[in-house]
């Protein structure tokens with residue numbers, strides 16, 4: 049009986065083992081490949097993607113790269129030049145126009161952050177209006193979802209141009225996301241690991257290091273960035289599409305009817321020869337040829353002008369990620385431009401973007417008649433109280449309304465001040481031939497010169513508030 053029982057048990061054991069051996073291993077789900085991108089484009093507004101669509105046409109159709117796009121806002125401010133809808137209704141329409149524009153280029157993976165349009169050239173206004181922390185967390189999540197090799201975004205910097213604070217904010221967030229998405233301690237709830245089937249809080253994404261980041265500039269003179277990254281002809285004919293890259297980009301842009309319907313109508317009526325002629329005229333063309341992608345940085349060693357997809361692997365860079373060093377206490381009293389200009393100086397150091405071009409001296413364009421403010425940051429040697437005298441030299445006809453004279457500064461590490469200058473309300477014809485002028489703030493600290501702070505200012509007929 050005992051023998052029979054042990055035989056039964058041993059047979060049962062054999063059966064269990066055989067059954068387990070025969071069962072196929074369960075497949076663990078990997079990342080969802082439908083959302084893998086080679087390039088993630090991060091822009092502020094619907095239609096901003098158009099800044100890089102000639103290059104994207106090349107990447108998508110001829111290099112077979114996958115592209116995803118993140119917009120910062122729905123573009124719900126500004127005028128509706130096509131229909132009657134405004135505000136959130138306009139934002140809903142512009143979301144669709146942007147999605148259709150992307151779809152025409154074969155881009156299906158498109159997301160929108162919850163930022164709001166900000167009518168300002170000050171990136172700090174835009175970051176506040178976009179709820180910087182929440183937008184960054186969401187963008188890091190989208191980087192971890194799309195796992196791009198390359199990010200292309202707008203330049204985080206202040207230049208005479210449209211210089212839209214929202215464009216700059218997209219570049220700031222994208223740069224921060226580049227540095228944070230690969231770090232598992234940043235936004236750890238996104239990468240908390242396997243969880244129960246009906247998990248509602250934890251994403252189960254993975255940390256992801258983007259390899260390169262490139263920018264496009266919001267400056268009037270984008271030729272100043274030539275040689276600062278790879279350049280691509282927009283006139284070259286796509287072998288796959290048998291059209292020049294600019295044509296593919298132009299056709300994609302014609303969905304943005306609420307923004308420039310008259311231009312779109314005009315373009316749609318043009319013959320191929322007329323369109324070609326428009327694109328050959330540097331004053332009328334929508335893109336500068338060649339198109340330069342400004343090199344920000346790469347995780348592995350790569351030269352600025354190398355191709356976008358060159359050197360994605362290899363020796364890691366010395367300073368690829370956020371350095372995060374707090375500033376050292378100043379040993380000498382110094383005065384420099386604060387506000388967005390001061391931020392960008394620290395931003396470049398913190399994010400290893402030392403070679404990225406800054407306007408030097410700093411510059412801005414404002415509408416004639418508007419007030420210009422010059423933010424100042426005074427670093428106190430030894431955190432001591434200071435006596436300061438500010439004298440402002442402004443162009444003829446401009447009026448210093450605030451910030452001049454003698455000041456007693458409290459004992460602290462840094463003090464923030466501002467000088468305000470009213471500009472003359474010149475007419476369009478009076479502005480013709482008007483060049484860039486300069487505001488200079490001369491500073492005396494305890495009776496000794498602490499140097500001059502300069503801001504170059506261009507007056508023009510229209511422009512966003514400073």
Ligand SMILES: [Zn+2]
Nearest residue numbers: 092093096212
């Ligand atoms: Zn824009």
